Amino acid sequence: MKNILIIEDDRMLNKGVAFALKKEGYNTMCAYTKEEGKKLIQQNEVDFLLLDIGLPDGSGLDLCNEIKEKIDFPIVFFTANDTEEDMIKGFESGCDDYISKPFSIEVLKFKINAILKRSDIHSKKLFVYKDLKVDFEARRVYKRNEEIRLSATEYKLLEILCKNKGRAMTKEILLDKLWDYNGNYVDDNTLSVNIRRIRKKIEDDSKNPEYIITLFGIGYTLGE
Template identity: 35%
Template structure:
């Protein structure tokens, strides 16, 4: 999913871009309100992360004009913590408001929450860390290396990526990949995950497929 960050603090913008990129998002950055508004209106994004204090046009002006043409979620990220500022941002159409300084983990949680509220667009290319998956051509690359997957392995990887960051239970996976009811005595899901992990993760330092004990599995890039 695509995110636009409009932030004039260069280091903060680059930190967010790297973190969100490593978490599987496609990220672009603008460092002033004029460029940010133009990029936001000229491209399809799934989320805007918007600072208030911007050169050119401030965040209030950006969201006011952006809301004339789009209902894409907007997360305000700013040091302005007065109640009246938060109220103003929400009244202008912001979907959430996060005060600086913030933890990256909280930002990521809020980003995912906002994105879950909107219908997911089917992407042709999904990237996470150095994994690249072409959904249309059903092709996967890791670190530039082609990974050969069976139809069921690709379906499993596709399901995990469509719900990246979310824990999927064995029954959810079984019902969507194999169209079967999960039997607790059957280890088909665990075996499939183990085979997929052998191809996707074993030869690489960064592990993407994670086991959440007692709950299920998820795919997620580690926090920077």
């Protein structure tokens, strides 16, 4: 049973969300300030965090940054501000998604279920999709049980896409994750070159890919 922490200073909203999620079979914990939330994270196993951006004793953005430096679990922001600039700041701080107030509890439950499903894939040591198999622990890739040799950057890029199967990964997100991985700046052209190289190695027809799909104007996704 997954443990969901809700950090939201609106007590009625906090308790209402907690009640709805309990009915879905989740364990829920409630905090109303940044410090209360941090204590609960230190004292309990948390699988998912619903976090308000504007808290009485600090910014949810700052708390998200603090958490992601030490622990990696999904975070969704509650926000009354859904401008492009605010959303970018949130994603830069490490959040997985946003939900704007006021919101439908059904939409919230859908987001939580979808993100936790992706998170479960992320935590697995072996990824299998069609004829492709990626062993995250050994850092090896197989197609029809034959090993495929990838460069460090190619492997990391494929690993990111596998762990986010079905999710639209923007070029900006991919570039940021690759930069973090090897400490060097990776530009848009380098990303495109690595995508082409991976496709040549894992696709039966690299011009009509069935694994790494281009989302025009957005980025890439692995799988349907």
